[in-house]
Amino acid sequence: MPFSSNSMGFDSFGFGSAIRSLWGLEPQAIFLNHGSYGAAPKRVLQAQSAWRERLEAQPVRFMGEELPQALRRAAAELAHFVGAEPENLVFVENATSGVNAVLRSLSFQPGDEIAFANQGYGAVQQTIRWVCGRTGSLPVEAQIPFPIAGPEQVIAAFEAILSPQTRLAILDHITSPTALIYPLPELISLCRERGIPVLVDGAHAPGILPLKLENLGADWYTGNAHKWLFAPKGCAFLWVAPHQQAQTHPTVISHGYGQGFTAEFDWVGTRDPSAWLAISAALQFIQELGVERIRQHNHTLMKQARQLLLDRLQEIPPVPEDMLGFMATLPLPPVWQQWMPEQLLSIRARQLHDYLWHTHHIEVPIIPFGGQLWVRISAQLYNYLAEYEQLALALERLPDGFAV
Ligand SMILES: Cc1ncc(COP(=O)(O)O)c(C=O)c1O
Known part of the structure; x- marks a missing residue:
């Protein structure tokens, strides 16, 4: 099935914002971290x-x-x-x-x-x-x-x-x-x-x-x-x-x-x-929504979101697409990739996470790994492409205080 998602967040699978009310997620949250703890639908x-x-x-x-x-x-x-x-x-x-x-x-x-x-x-x-x-x-x-x-x-x-x-x-x-x-x-x-x-x-x-x-x-x-x-x-x-x-x-x-x-x-x-x-x-x-439909939606959205972020942040993919499921870990812009001691890296990760949440209502993990910082996006049924666009915008326009 061709996949597209318009600015309202409806997509051709009928998921995205059209289905979000099935979860009790805070309305203002751009929730791009299903991976850490999941999010159970109200019905469950x-x-x-x-x-x-x-x-x-x-x-x-x-x-x-x-x-x-x-x-x-x-x-x-x-x-x-x-x-x-x-x-x-x-x-x-x-x-x-x-x-x-x-x-x-x-x-x-x-x-x-x-x-x-x-x-x-x-x-x-x-x-x-x-x-x-x-x-x-x-x-x-x-x-x-x-x-x-x-x-x-x-x-x-x-x-x-x-x-x-x-x-x-x-x-x-x-x-x-x-x-x-x-x-x-x-x-x-x-x-x-x-x-x-x-x-x-x-x-x-x-x-x-x-x-x-x-x-x-x-x-x-x-x-x-x-x-x-x-x-x-x-x-x-x-x-x-x-x-x-x-x-x-x-x-x-x-x-x-x-x-x-x-x-x-x-x-x-x-x-x-x-x-x-x-x-x-x-x-x-899962059965009612269709397990294959869910997989197709989430995998397709992950790929599109990953490409969008790589393009916008001008980064090279760190992993071949076929090694990914519904999540992708992406490098942060170069200014974030300078070497830092592990401890400092964790503090910076926390700062950036908190900034994205408090200023932009974006919940996404910032991960210190291998001496640098990464952002890990998740794609779930209630997500749609415009949300990752918001993340790209936020990362492109980090305030000066965040430069290392
Ligand atoms: C690979 C892996 N193993 C184990 C866990 C731990 O899961 P839990 O906190 O449910 O025990 C996680 C959590 O994200 C994980 O990613």
Whole structure:
């Protein structure tokens, strides 16, 4: 379908501003950061509230009799969407929890190596450091370049660090600072040839990429539903290959310990399960709008927005288009690219972010990475091209005080 978006923000998919009222986003906000935390549609939040009310109407009956089946039904729906068997998928609160459950379940010996990448998510890197600190194992970081010419550079970076001591490889599906889609099948093959188990951090992938988890060849895969699947915050999953389930436990051990994989994860103490149960409403929302239509809209808008910004800021694309999904990380104008110590860079990033929000009502992450500052745009159904035009204008006309 040809794609265009007029100045009113209506586009040929019928999305853009025409659909924005389905979310409760502040009316004045130009919200270009779906990537960080997602944004749940009102309808999904209403479904979550309905689950909460049902729970609180008879908490004992709900927790004891209704929840176990309702949770498994919800897990089965999500499993179907991500190409998984229901018995191999459990809910967790977020991808950080999923990664923690795996890393803290495994036994590492002094000298064992855990492979990960410089573009991995900060909280995951911290978890690796913590595990290594306790066990004497070693964090080994693949240096993936950015800007990057193509997926072969990701493969080469991992090939260079895998060794006979590597006991686990942690691979992103889509990276956080740079929004790169890794060539996951090739990377997993590389690890399997060497007998290295693979944990995939797929925080961003569900909703952006079609998934067939049972065929991927990974050992563990964690993904967020609260980012690109429109679920409420706290809805994420961990998929575990059957041969790894006996040694994979939730970070919080509870009544289900020793009773099987799903029993252990399905009850981790009293908590509010409404975000998990509302996955059904989120998936229905996606189904009604059309998953392929959503993908086409968001990917097309990302490409157009990226081109618009590159043209306006006179920058060269840092990554081939086919390595991107619904997000793109772009260099800021040259004056922002002077080398600065990492600490100063973070302060400047915060300043620019706050300026864009307070002065222009643009919410967009400014990312310090590799010694310079970048801006990461997201494209979601409620966005339209004129919003990125506003961002381009704001970046072109930064006040003098922002020059370094
Ligand atoms: C690649 C990656 N991993 C993990 C996370 C953590 O997600 P959460 O905060 O939901 O645990 C993020 C969040 O943006 C991410 O981008």
